[in-house]
Amino acid sequence: MIYYERTVTDQISNNIFQRKEIKIMALVTTKEMFKKAYDGGYAVGAFNVNNMEIVQGITEAAGELNSPVILQVSKGARAYANHTYLVKLVEAAVEENPQIPIALHLDHGDTFELCKSCIDGGFTSVMIDASSKSFEENIALTKQVVEYAHDHGVVVEAELGTLAGIEDEVVVEAGHEAYTRPEEVEEFVDRTGCDSLAIAIGTSHGAYKFTAAQCTRNADGILVPPPLRFDVLEECIKRLPGFPIVLHGSSSVPQEFVKMVNQYGGNMPDAVGIPEEQLRQAAKLAVCKINIDSDIRLAMTGNIRKYFAEHPDHFDPRQYLKPARQAVKDMVAHKILHVLGSDGKA
Ligand SMILES: [Zn+2]
Numbered sequence: 001m002i003y004y005e006r007t008v009t010d011q012i013s014n015n016i017f018q019r020k021e022i023k024i025m026a027l028v029t030t031k032e033m034f035k036k037a038y039d040g041g042y043a044v045g046a047f048n049v050n051n052m053e054i055v056q057g058i059t060e061a062a063g064e065l066n067s068p069v070i071l072q073v074s075k076g077a078r079a080y081a082n083h084t085y086l087v088k089l090v091e092a093a094v095e096e097n098p099q100i101p102i103a104l105h106l107d108h109g110d111t112f113e114l115c116k117s118c119i120d121g122g123f124t125s126v127m128i129d130a131s132s133k134s135f136e137e138n139i140a141l142t143k144q145v146v147e148y149a150h151d152h153g154v155v156v157e158a159e160l161g162t163l164a165g166i167e168d169e170v171v172v173e174a175g176h177e178a179y180t181r182p183e184e185v186e187e188f189v190d191r192t193g194c195d196s197l198a199i200a201i202g203t204s205h206g207a208y209k210f211t212a213a214q215c216t217r218n219a220d221g222i223l224v225p226p227p228l229r230f231d232v233l234e235e236c237i238k239r240l241p242g243f244p245i246v247l248h249g250s251s252s253v254p255q256e257f258v259k260m261v262n263q264y265g266g267n268m269p270d271a272v273g274i275p276e277e278q279l280r281q282a283a284k285l286a287v288c289k290i291n292i293d294s295d296i297r298l299a300m301t302g303n304i305r306k307y308f309a310e311h312p313d314h315f316d317p318r319q320y321l322k323p324a325r326q327a328v329k330d331m332v333a334h335k336i337l338h339v340l341g342s343d344g345k346a
């Protein structure tokens with residue numbers, strides 16, 4: 001076990017005291033993070049990781065802003081980068097940023113075996129997403145994962161309701177999405193024992209969250225999506241007081257990066273996301289975890305395209321991955337400061 005020592009400054013009226021605090025340097029679960037976020041009216045960002053540059057960009061931003069952070073791995077990321085490589089990269093980030101709490105979470109686990117493999121392999125949190133199954137099947141599978149996870153000191157996120165969109169292997173066609181039914185949440189949480197709940201209130205996976213037909217257009221011709229269903233969120237909060245809520249598919253698809261992609265040879269017409277003010281509002285309520293992936297992809301891709309266009313003679317991957325990593329860091333810093341409100345909460 002590796003220990004980390006830091007000096008903590010306390011102020012009691014006009015007197016300033018300094019004390020040494022010894023902490024074990026290790027991944028943490030989201031339990032304490034969520035409690036503090038719920039009480040403090042902010043949310044913790046959950047960012048998807050697939051390679052070294054993404055892990056570094058995210059954790060450097062969180063470290064500098066003293067923010068807790070959740071690094072999450074999807075089934076697709078595990079297939080791409082391999083479980084061991086991802087865990088070791090995240091452990092390196094913990095060692096480099098000992099001053100902030102970092103959790104390692106499985107995003108959209110779809111079977112007990114996948115969740116078990118991540119629990120056995122060092123994750124501190126897993127999601128079991130059985131939201132496409134019946135209510136009873138969702139409860140049975142979630143409960144099975146919760147029992148194994150809690151026996152191993154790991155927390156579980158479950159999901160009720162179905163988001164539209166595409167994320168790795170999770171594909172829900174338009175028209176098959178369904179808002180969470182608030183009348184089901186208490187029974188679901190009671191019977192499964194899950195630690196947090198992802199709900200569907202109109203967020204969506206991917207960079208094309210809404211069709212043009214679902215949106216209006218502003219004066220600049222940019223699509224404006226339908227607002228999130230805060231009535232559904234508030235009804236869930238009323239029925240689950242003090243319980244952490246999770247929002248998936250919460251990228252905002254900033255138009256400056258869509259423009260950058262398109263300007264340098266890309267083709268992403270009508271990409272659209274969730275307005276950041278609405279996510280900020282949700283973070284002030286019971287939403288304790290907000291998942292952001294597409295915005296990081298977009299920032300990296302835009303910057304790499306720009307770099308290639310401006311430096312056609314360069315061929316060293318470090319040359320274009322460096323601005324890509326910086327773009328991840330800038331994006332995460334922006335989210336922490338202006339969407340999540342988690343800066344200074346480590
Ligand atoms: Zn998701």
